[in-house]
Amino acid sequence: MKRFMLMVVAAGAAGGGLASLSPEIGRAEVAPASPIFGVRVPDGYRQWELIAPSQSPDEIKGIVGNETALKAYRDSKLPFPDSSILVKLSWKRDLLAGFDGDFVPGRPTMVQVMVKDSKKYPETGGWGFGRFIDGKPADEAQHKSCFACHSRNDQVKQHDFVFTHLAR
Ligand code: HEC
Numbered sequence: 001m002k003r004f005m006l007m008v009v010a011a012g013a014a015g016g017g018l019a020s021l022s023p024e025i026g027r028a029e030v031a032p033a034s035p036i037f038g039v040r041v042p043d044g045y046r047q048w049e050l051i052a053p054s055q056s057p058d059e060i061k062g063i064v065g066n067e068t069a070l071k072a073y074r075d076s077k078l079p080f081p082d083s084s085i086l087v088k089l090s091w092k093r094d095l096l097a098g099f100d101g102d103f104v105p106g107r108p109t110m111v112q113v114m115v116k117d118s119k120k121y122p123e124t125g126g127w128g129f130g131r132f133i134d135g136k137p138a139d140e141a142q143h144k145s146c147f148a149c150h151s152r153n154d155q156v157k158q159h160d161f162v163f164t165h166l167a168r
Contacts, residue, residue, distance in 0.1 A: 035140040039115050039130030042066070045087045052167035060105045061090045063164045073166040079126065080160050084116040109133070114162070125151060125161040
């Protein structure tokens, strides 16, 4: 048993060594990161709980969060603690054929992420931002716009730079 454990540890160490020697191997396994913030699309977010839906004239959206974020919402505890993650999914808003004003999600347009890490992101309210289109991060200019809008009025500032409230 002891020898087996040792072999596992040795294999793990060798694997880590290989990945660091060959950047391609490491990169293929890790999702691409956003410019400025280095935020990635988190694993498993499609299974996360819904905070609220949202819509605009041409889009339908769903905002989900990890357990840390959901607990803060339920306890009405602001600011959100470090490791809170919020993900906004957006789709084109398609009119359901044959119905008068019923809309359904069409093609997905983007996935956006906010990660709380107050030490890493002190200049943007403790939040790191990422916008992904077809799984690829949007450009730097788009990432410069995130915090400016997420801090543009007192209402959102007083809610820790997060627009969405828990839909009960
Ligand atoms: C022009 C204003 C504006 C800009 C720019 C903007 N957002 Fe938002 N964001 C909003 C609004 C409004 C909501 C509320 C949900 C909704 O209706 O879309 C929101 C919601 C979110 C949410 C869900 C949490 C919350 O605050 O409600 C995430 C995650 C998010 N945005 C990420 C981003 C990222 C990443 C960027 C930059 C690439 C960005 N946003 C840029 C206005 C903006």
